[in-house]
């Protein structure tokens with residue numbers, strides 16, 4: 001099993017370019033199934049999740065060419081299979097987003113239940129509710145979700161929770177359906193907007209993405225296009241917290257700053273210096289940050305995918321911070337890892353009370369999931385001594401060139417077998 005060895009070096013300085021967004025790229029790769037012409041995707045991050053999803057697409061008969069770094073050319077002219085088994089589906093969450101496009105284009109599909117970060121039970125009932133509303137028959141048997149429909153017909157769908165994946169899957173099912181679909185209480189995340197922009201470039205008629213009501217008028221056929229994936233707001237936020245935690249001075253390039261409002265506001269509240277200039281953010285800080293409270297929420301609230309990194313910062317903040325997780329019911333596993341490094345954290349249900357300590361200490365820890373892994377790198381870079389982070393395959397699911405990017409900022413980090 002690969003591990004990272006991290007040695008704290010104090011302040012980190014320099015600039016880093018944010019990669020394309022994992023959570024935007026994955027559903028867009030799924031959406032290529034909807035059309036039988038060539039699609040060119042730019043700024044696709046080189047990540048384990050992308051590799052796995054490309055294998056899923058190839059298994060369906062889709063031609064996926066990795067032309068150059070971050071550049072993919074995809075053609076789904078010949079779909080030869082509509083079923084994906086457990087081996088690939090269980091490795092990630094977004095793989096389940098092949099379901100909507102396959103149902104829409106082929107009229108049937110079978111997929112094993114999806115995997116992804118173990119941060120809660122992560123049901124798929126809202127995806128299924130949407131497919132059923134569009135007229136599909138859906139059944140679950142022996143870990144496979146099977147769906148079929150002679151034709152899909154638009155309907156009004158109210159989501160009990162603004163689920164990102166369900167919104168995206170239903171949007172993709174609806175673009176080739178007959179008539180109009182309305183998704184109410186839809187997720188408003190930038191990754192939903194990027195998917196909508198991509199679908200519209202292919203000739204779909206999707207309106208309202210980025211608000212809580214999305215309307216999709218079904219069209220008969222989609223065509224090829226070229227699309228550039230938006231920058232990863234979670235990777236950007238991770239580097240912002242790195243600067244705040246290590247007392248560094250980091251310039252983060254390729255950022256859509258409007259996607260970063262909750263993170264920018266919270267870090268300013270902690271006393272961190274932040275300046276924005278076009279698509280660049282400069283974050284600098286000296287000494288300990290002030291303690292803070294955060295509560296994760298659907299967009300435009302504080303992203304749950306930033307919660308572990310903020311908790312890493314809270315462990316060394318001056319005073320007591322409160323972290324409330326409202327999106328996933330089991331997303332505090334990183335707390336035990338921080339405790340191994342000397343953090344003072346008490347958890348009660350979905351609330352973590354973090355009493356900041358002056359310094360953490362080096363320890364042997366484990367990335368229990370993707371963002372836990374990123375948060376542990378941040379924590380490890382604030383301490384003297386050598387921290388060993390295990391299970392780093394989680395980190396490789398979501399951070400492109402992770403070792404190279406941290407090293408370019410002056411971090412002492414290496415990957416060992």
Ligand SMILES: CC(=O)N[C@H]1[C@@H](OP(=O)(O)OP(=O)(O)OC[C@H]2O[C@@H](n3ccc(=O)[nH]c3=O)[C@H](O)[C@@H]2O)O[C@H](CO)[C@@H](O)[C@@H]1O
Pocket residue numbers: 023024026093094120121122123124125126127128161162163164165166187191304305327328329
């Ligand atoms: C690949 C991808 O884009 N992953 C992101 C996506 O995950 P994902 O799309 O899985 O997250 P959702 O927005 O669907 O989940 C949010 C909440 O809704 C619940 N729920 C979801 C679907 C459903 O059918 N029923 C149901 O109850 C979930 O259990 C969870 O409590 O959005 C999350 C919330 O911003 C992020 O943390 C993930 O990084």
Ligand SMILES: C=C(OP(=O)(O)O)C(=O)O
Pocket residue numbers: 023092093094115116117118119305370371398
């Ligand atoms: C939870 C995450 O990913 P996934 O939904 O792919 O498990 C994440 O990106 O933090």
